[in-house]
Structures are given as structure tokens and as C-alpha cells.
Amino acid sequence: MYTIEPINEIKTEVTVPADKSISHRAVFFSAIGDKKIKIYPFLSSNDTQASLDCIKKLGIEYCQDDSSQKTIYLQGKGLYFPKDKKVELFAGESGTTIRILSGLLVGQKFSSVFRAGNYLDKRPMGRIVYPLREMGANIDGDKMVKQEQGDLYPPLKIEPASGLKGKSHTLNIASAQVKSALLLAGLYAKGETVVEEPYKSRDHTERMLQAFGANIEIDKNRVSLKPGAQLNLPNEIFIPSDFSAAAFFIVLALILEKSRIIVKNVNLNPSRCGLLKVLRRMNADITIENKKEKIEPYGDIVVKSSRLCSTVVEQSEIAAMIDEVPILCVAAAYAKGQTQIKGLEELRVKETDRVFSMVSNLSQAGVDILDKDDSPDGCQIIINGGCGYRGVDFKSFGDHRTAMSLIIFSLAAKEKNKIDDIRCIDKSFPGFIKIIKECKTP
Ligand code: S3P
Secondary structure, eight states: OEEEOOOSOOEEEEOOOBOHHHHHHHHHHHHTSSSEEEEESOOOSHHHHHHHHHHHHTTOOEEEOTTTOOOEEEEOOOSSOSOOSOEEEEOTTOHHHHHHHHHHHTTSSSOEEEEOOTTGGGSOOHHHHHHHHHTTOEEEEEOOGGGTOOSOEEEEEEEOOSOOBOOEEEOSSOOHHHHHHHHHHHTTSBSOEEEEOSSOOOOHHHHHHHHTTOEEEEETTEEEEETTOOOOOOSEEEOOBOHHHHHHHHHHHHHSTTOEEEEEEEEOOTTTOHHHHHHHHTTOEEEEEEEEEESEEEEEEEEEOOOOBOOEEOHHHHGGGGGGHHHHHHHHHTSBSEEEEOOOGGGGGSSSOHHHHHHHHHHHTTOEEEEEEEETTEEEEEEEOOOOOOOOEEOOTTOHHHHHHHHHHHHTSSSOEEESOOGGGGGTOTTHHHHHHHHOOO
């Protein structure tokens, strides 16, 4: 059990770790490049370590600086990994590792088996398996017949394909992991691969493909890739800080009184920062300083305590803030009025069902929050904001974003709270607790 004592205010400047999505992609792209690449600062966490471990098993060498682990040097070997026998890979709990790397594996000349940890083992893989098969990929998942889930799950079994062909995919969900897997498989295919999403998901893969010389066209939610162009990677890949990690501190400064925080060098990619737009609508005092760009835009986010009011978040806004919904629930719990967050189906298949994890925990603490899954607007959360919440024992359900959101909620609460398990935070943000402790003013 971890105990969280409330605090009154924060006045500080923090740097949160490097972006998780870009760290994974930097590893994958460097691996299929043809030179030694420096990746910095790299997010050193359980999820990104899973990607590094997999790449190593695929015959790619890398070294990490000993002290901070924040710089990686990785020697690419081109599109085909130097293996000729079957490879067994383990993705741990990283959905990004198993889903995106599978896009590269279906183009290889060797077989592979991709296994997953206990939580990831129950997350759906049909969303990559079926469209990859339409491109001629030889990939299968586990049916988990006993659980009657009706999808495919890890382990994934991949055999060499007799020839991949480009295909036009229309996705019924917005997913950057699925889009990336299909585009990367498209590098090995004959003909054009097109991916069209209902709403634009994070576009780090497209930005990198474009910057590295791939033949790619991007038109709103539609991306098309023609294979054959020689990828020309730079000597260094710079990774800005993770907006999803910054979001916890942004909300903390907003809901505490007399507070101010600067979060340095944060990724400001519009396909990631949907939360900023929503918080500003809620009357949040947030400004951006020192804006720069290196493949991705980034800058310093300056936040001051604000009297938040409620808002309605439409389904079309969710893709650009999919990982920030738990922390938005916390902001809404301290805002005046009724906040409605629509279009949350995808939240149910994250590391845990985050609709359930947030609604069950916050309602226990006295927040007026409910989950409506039968409305014409699909799955939604409705929160009537308030204050003076009671101290309770929270459950993280092994989910990093649930755990961090509940810690932020507790820091602004009136009574101390406890949370059962916070080890899951290391999935994306080792050092979170240390920064929280540093934030506390004496
Ligand atoms: C990610 C995409 C999102 C996000 C996840 C990371 C990525 O998942 O929730 O944390 O790096 O591509 P989906 O593609 O399932 O939406």
C-alpha cells in the first residue's frame, strides 16, 4: 500500500521523461536503417525495454549509456533482420511493441512467436492480425476459446509470407498501433498501402517515415505509402518529453490553489495534445513558451491554478487524448458542473478497462461519477465536480495511468488516500514518485 498525503500548492519546474511512443518508434526505425544512430533522450521504462529486448533478439546490437540509460546507440541492419532460424520474442506488457513490431516481422524471411505478459495476453490482436492477413501476411493469434472473447490474443505466430501486397485499409477504430503496423508491413509489400482512420490517431510513424525519405502521402486521416524508397535515417534522433507524462503535472497545478508549474520540452504534436484544448475550454490557464521543432513540435508548458468549469468532450476529440482520459476525469472531479466524456469504447481495452478503473475508484472516494455504456453517444463517463473528497484505499488494477491519475487526485484531496500497487508506474514513468516528492513545498 502506498499512502498519499494531500499537499497545498506547487511552484516548480519539472522535466518529465522522453515520449514513450516515439522511443519505441525510434528503436524500430533505427533497427531497419543502415547506420549507427544515437537516440536521446530515450525513455528508459519497462515498455521501451521490451522493444529493445526484442530488437536484440532479432540480431540488432545497441548500447545504452551506463549512468542514466537515456542515450542509446543502435546499429541498424536494413529492412531484413539478420536471423535465419525461428525467433521467440516477449513483449512484456507493451502493446506498442507487439502490435507495431509485428508489422516488421510479417515481412521477414524467418518464423517468429511473439508472447506477452499477463495483462497484454488479454488484449485484442485481431485488429492487426486480420488486416495484415489481407496483405498476404502469414500471422495468427490465440483464440482463447475457453474465455469466448471472440478476438485473437497473444501469442502471435508469424511465418514468412510468400509475398506481401499493398492494400487499402479502412479502420473502424482510430489506432496508431494498428496504422503503424500496416504502414511498416507496407515497406515490404508490392504496391501501395493506404490506411484511413475514422479520426486521426497519433502520427509519429508518418512523421518519421516522411522525415526518413519514405514515399508517403498524408491527407488528414488518410495515409498512403508506396514501398521501394531507400530509408535515409539521420545520425541522431531527438525525443521530446512525453505529453502523456506531462499531463499529470499540468492537471495537478490546475487543481491545487496558488500553484504554478513549468513542464519543459514537452512534445506538442496536435495528434497528442487534445487534452490542452479541452482543459482550456474548462478555463485552464495554460501557455506555451519556447516552441521548437525537430520532426515533432515541442516546447515548455506553463500552467497556473485555475477555477475549472465543466465541458462536453465529443467522440471526435478522443483519439488525440486517448491516454489522458483518466487524468481528465480527475480534472473534471475538481471542476464546477457536469462534464461529459463521450466515445470511450477503446478505453475498455487498454492495460485495464480504464472506464471501470476510474469510475469505481473515484466513486468510492465520493466523486459523483458514472459510466453509461448504453447511450446513443456510445460509452461515456459523466462527472459532477465537487470537492472535499473522503480518504479511501484505491486499486490501480495494475494500470500505470490509473495509478498516476489517482495519486494526482489524492494530492489535491482533503484526506490522505492509499493505493494498493504502484509498481505498474514503471511501465511508462519510472521516477514519477520522485518528481512528486520534489514538487511538495515544505
Ligand atoms: C500508442 C497508441 C495508442 C495509445 C498507446 C500508445 C502508440 O494505442 O493508447 O498508449 O504508441 O502507437 P492505440 O493504437 O491502441 O489507440
